[in-house]
Amino acid sequence: MPQDLTPGQLLARGACRCLVEHGFACVTELVPKPGLRVDVMALGRKGEIWVVECKSGRADFTSDHKWRGYLDYADRFFWAVDADFPAEILPADTGLIRADRFGGEIARMAPELRLAPARRKAVTQGFARTAALRLQGRTDPGLPLAPGPAGVTFSP
Amino acid sequence: MPQDLTPGQLLARGACRCLVEHGFACVTELVPKPGLRVDVMALGRKGEIWVVECKSGRADFTSDHKWRGYLDYADRFFWAVDADFPAEILPADTGLIRADRFGGEIARMAPELRLAPARRKAVTQGFARTAALRLQGRTDPGLPLAPGPAGVTFSP
Numbered sequence: 001m002p003q004d005l006t007p008g009q010l011l012a013r014g015a016c017r018c019l020v021e022h023g024f025a026c027v028t029e030l031v032p033k034p035g036l037r038v039d040v041m042a043l044g045r046k047g048e049i050w051v052v053e054c055k056s057g058r059a060d061f062t063s064d065h066k067w068r069g070y071l072d073y074a075d076r077f078f079w080a081v082d083a084d085f086p087a088e089i090l091p092a093d094t095g096l097i098r099a100d101r102f103g104g105e106i107a108r109m110a111p112e113l114r115l116a117p118a119r120r121k122a123v124t125q126g127f128a129r130t131a132a133l134r135l136q137g138r139t140d141p142g143l144p145l146a147p148g149p150a151g152v153t154f155s156p
Numbered sequence: 157m158p159q160d161l162t163p164g165q166l167l168a169r170g171a172c173r174c175l176v177e178h179g180f181a182c183v184t185e186l187v188p189k190p191g192l193r194v195d196v197m198a199l200g201r202k203g204e205i206w207v208v209e210c211k212s213g214r215a216d217f218t219s220d221h222k223w224r225g226y227l228d229y230a231d232r233f234f235w236a237v238d239a240d241f242p243a244e245i246l247p248a249d250t251g252l253i254r255a256d257r258f259g260g261e262i263a264r265m266a267p268e269l270r271l272a273p274a275r276r277k278a279v280t281q282g283f284a285r286t287a288a289l290r291l292q293g294r295t296d297p298g299l300p301l302a303p304g305p306a307g308v309t310f311s312p
Binding site for chain 1: 169182199201280281284290291
């Protein structure tokens, strides 16, 4: 077990496993614009972009005043919460993934609000560059320009 | 030193370091369509796509009858060869990176043949999904669907 992961990161791991089962590829802790970091961004086989925010408890959700900003970077937006989380406090027009550290399932599909083409292109490129630079950093520790964990910032 | 890398993979490592210095993010051994595997694909900050084929010697180049197929998946195409490689046998209308296991430099810029938008979109998505799935496989060995080293095939 990875003992060093936070409750939110463990939820993210389970949510990512769930998304892979649905044909998505995931990147965690992605920064689509300065000051905005999404827990999970997922890219589907047809280029669809989903964002998942992981909430370890009620306080974690009620203290989040940024989440509506994530809607601008996804075709569908989901929360990932554990079995004990009071789902009734989450907005009805968002998706829901019930997860734990081992996996998860989509409990409620999110409505689709398709990104504009220019935004989709920028987000896909940022996703691609972040994933590739992180992978490079892992396969070649001697890389001259070591990308930080926050990866690449991309906008618009 | 990674003793288990082939001469071509060591050239790829050096070429990738060079490309990172030029602002690109790289994925190695990418399969853009069945039967076609590129040694290095690189994605720039403006979405530009470069492909690099690594040749460890003259025979490695003369036996490659597929390389013109790579031109359909890149804005610019380069060879990566070591200092001893006879560069005069390479086509003049291709780029050249002189590399070794530690790094490299662009010795001749490749001409630009820009991809059509639909192809660029498909290639960028495939690059993104391949990088993300490989990264996921490394960060979460317990992933239910372990992506193989060949990654994702994407076309057109």
